[in-house]
Amino acid sequence: MLDNLVYLPIDTPLGVFVVAERDGALKGGWFEGQKYFPAISPEAGWRKATTALLREAARQLDAYFGGELTQLDMPLAPEGTxxxxxxxxxxxxxxxxxxxxxxxxxxxxxxxxxxxxxxxxxxxxxxxxxxxxxxxxxxxxxxxxxxxxxxxxxxxxxxxxxxxxxxx
Missing domain, CATH: 1.10.10.10 (Winged helix-like DNA-binding domain superfamily/Winged helix DNA-binding domain)
Known part of the structure; x- marks a missing residue:
């Protein structure tokens, strides 16, 4: 369940990309407005913040979009079947x-x-x-x-x- 997450919007050449984490792992990454973009709200426990993990995600995304990094490597914890x-x-x-x-x-x-x-x-x-x-x-x-x-x-x-x- 995508609730109680810390998130950070990041500007990219393709629009704003939102990364979200909980318990030291990425739980989400979406372009704003894309299909299945979650309902981000304080009522669902979402909190905008800059954590060390989200800063590293932003650094990697900047390097990826800048052509300096080809593989993104973060602790991931996607939720699904x-x-x-x-x-x-x-x-x-x-x-x-x-x-x-x-x-x-x-x-x-x-x-x-x-x-x-x-x-x-x-x-x-x-x-x-x-x-x-x-x-x-x-x-x-x-x-x-x-x-x-x-x-x-x-x-x-x-x-x-x-x-x-x-x-x-």
Missing amino acids: AFQQHVWRALCEVPSGETTTYAALARAIGRPEAFHPVGAAVGRNSISLFVPCHRALGSNGSLTGYAGGLARKRWLLDHEGRERRLFD
């Missing part, structure tokens, strides 16, 4: 500059027939960028859904370099 957790761990194995498909992720987790549920799990990723769901493409290599919007997904893949030829 066991299946979702399995998919998100597999996503974290996809290196910067590379992509995968929903079908390949399904095979990677030992559930080759589950590419649709894998796609749904990718879409529900609550720690965008740190769990690099933007690196998942359709089986034919096409850009498909991204909770932050396809324009951001295209930008992120271009930024990471490998997909530049496909999306110029």
